[in-house]
Amino acid sequence: MNFNLLMQILVALGLGIKRNWHIFSGIVLGIICGILLHTFNTPYNNSIMQCLVFVGQVFLRLIQMVVIPLVVSAIIIGVTSIGDNRQLGKFGKKMIIYYGIITSVAVLIGGLLALFFKPGLGAAQYITANAALSAQEMVRNAMAEQGNVLHLILGFIPQNPFKCFADGNMVSIIVFVLIFAIALAKVGDINRPIVSFFESVFAATMKITDWIMLFAAPGVFALTASVIASFGIEIFEIISKYLLVLAIGFLIMLFVVYPIFLKVFSKVSAAVLYSAVAEALMVAFGTASSSATLPLTIACCEKRGISHKIASFVLPLGATLNFDGTALLQMVAVIFLAQAYGIILTPVLLVKIGILTIVASSTCAGIPGAGLITIALVLNGMGLSPEQLVAGFAFLFTLERLTDMMRTLVNVASDTVVVAAIADNENEINYDLLNNPDKIEEKEI
Ligand code: ASP
Numbered sequence: 001m002n003f004n005l006l007m008q009i010l011v012a013l014g015l016g017i018k019r020n021w022h023i024f025s026g027i028v029l030g031i032i033c034g035i036l037l038h039t040f041n042t043p044y045n046n047s048i049m050q051c052l053v054f055v056g057q058v059f060l061r062l063i064q065m066v067v068i069p070l071v072v073s074a075i076i077i078g079v080t081s082i083g084d085n086r087q088l089g090k091f092g093k094k095m096i097i098y099y100g101i102i103t104s105v106a107v108l109i110g111g112l113l114a115l116f117f118k119p120g121l122g123a124a125q126y127i128t129a130n131a132a133l134s135a136q137e138m139v140r141n142a143m144a145e146q147g148n149v150l151h152l153i154l155g156f157i158p159q160n161p162f163k164c165f166a167d168g169n170m171v172s173i174i175v176f177v178l179i180f181a182i183a184l185a186k187v188g189d190i191n192r193p194i195v196s197f198f199e200s201v202f203a204a205t206m207k208i209t210d211w212i213m214l215f216a217a218p219g220v221f222a223l224t225a226s227v228i229a230s231f232g233i234e235i236f237e238i239i240s241k242y243l244l245v246l247a248i249g250f251l252i253m254l255f256v257v258y259p260i261f262l263k264v265f266s267k268v269s270a271a272v273l274y275s276a277v278a279e280a281l282m283v284a285f286g287t288a289s290s291s292a293t294l295p296l297t298i299a300c301c302e303k304r305g306i307s308h309k310i311a312s313f314v315l316p317l318g319a320t321l322n323f324d325g326t327a328l329l330q331m332v333a334v335i336f337l338a339q340a341y342g343i344i345l346t347p348v349l350l351v352k353i354g355i356l357t358i359v360a361s362s363t364c365a366g367i368p369g370a371g372l373i374t375i376a377l378v379l380n381g382m383g384l385s386p387e388q389l390v391a392g393f394a395f396l397f398t399l400e401r402l403t404d405m406m407r408t409l410v411n412v413a414s415d416t417v418v419v420a421a422i423a424d425n426e427n428e429i430n431y432d433l434l435n436n437p438d439k440i441e442e443k444e445i
Helices: 003-019 023-039 046-080 085-117 124-130 132-148 147-156 161-167 172-187 187-213 218-230 234-238 240-265 270-276 279-289 291-302 308-322 324-340 345-360 370-374 384-397 400-425 431-435
Strands: none
Touching: 023 046, 023 279, 046 085, 046 172, 046 187, 046 279, 046 291, 046 308, 085 187, 085 240, 085 308, 085 324, 085 345, 085 400, 124 270, 161 172, 172 187, 172 308, 187 291, 218 279, 218 400, 234 431, 240 270, 240 324, 240 400, 270 279, 270 400, 270 431, 279 291, 279 370, 279 400, 291 308, 291 400, 308 400, 324 370, 324 384, 324 400, 345 370, 345 384, 370 384, 370 400
8 A cells, every 4th residue: 555645644643643632541541551450469459440340331321321312313314304215225325335345345354364364273272271151151142142144134123113222222223213214204394393303302412422522531541441451461462363363454444445445436535534533433442332432423524524414324324234343353253263173164165254244244233242242143054063162252252342442443434434435425525624624623513
């Protein structure tokens, strides 16, 4: 890739971080504090950990609190403002194609890297010895529940919309709200009271998001510190090859694939986009949840000139359907286990794994850990014995949170890349705002 472009991206990211230096400091201090806590065993460690977990959970719960009202109002406003069916179909098709392209590329890159570096060779013994016992029961349940694609798809159709709202089941919520919003768009002017109601809901939830973000730095600090403290850094040495392959894959997505994608499909510069959404990327890393980050992702995009019409339609669907980082991780993880247990990866098996990975990643939810549950879909039918499956899967759980933070950052980055490309194609982007961050800083949304 072009060196100049890389430098531009780094400089822009630096500027993005500078604007959000408090959140970035939260991440850095969180890593340092986590390492210290793990290294020095003092009588206070337990209490400090409890405090960290508490503060982290307060932040996480606060942002989760606004997700459902935000998603519902954003989709209803988005779909009814797009209005006519043909335009909606055009957007929808383009969105699915773009999401499909980048997720397939993520799977391809994950597969190539795992086949090239072979991180799983010789790992079998280590996997058996280190598979978290506590995770094994959960794994058995997940395998039973997630092993069947038809069962999974059926689960997306809500029998009772109120129950899916109460359970916070995002995919079912989106299915229901999309159908409801399209129906509202069809009934014409009679929809005005409901649409105005949701416009008010949207404005208020965005305001609440602004308030919650005042708490982002301590929240991200506490979340990062508690994760690092519970893992320690030895884990990096032991499974460094697996983590290295993942890290290389994620970097390729961020610094090669997305910039090329944006160049091919739009006039948006990756450097400018990353700088615009740096705050959302950092929160994605801290919370490991694309859904929880969604209010902020929408806010960042709209502040920098992406129209409300596009952002409010494309981003909620992205946070529910588009998980490139997860797809890449699932591909690497499955090949890692196959290599560890000596499964021969024929081209046919690889293609099957690739296709299943695309399905598994897009059926995942934007919450911490979801990607590792849906991986069961890919692992079933790989030819692993039940014991190997349980041990392998439970081993992946031990690294879960750490890899989740990285892949969620990539998931959110890819949502913003697609929304920027669609906004550009539809002339729904204000380049003046996008390219001049200083002008926007004070702009209220
Ligand atoms: N935590 C990820 C996300 O929210 C999903 C996953 O578990 O891979 O995007």
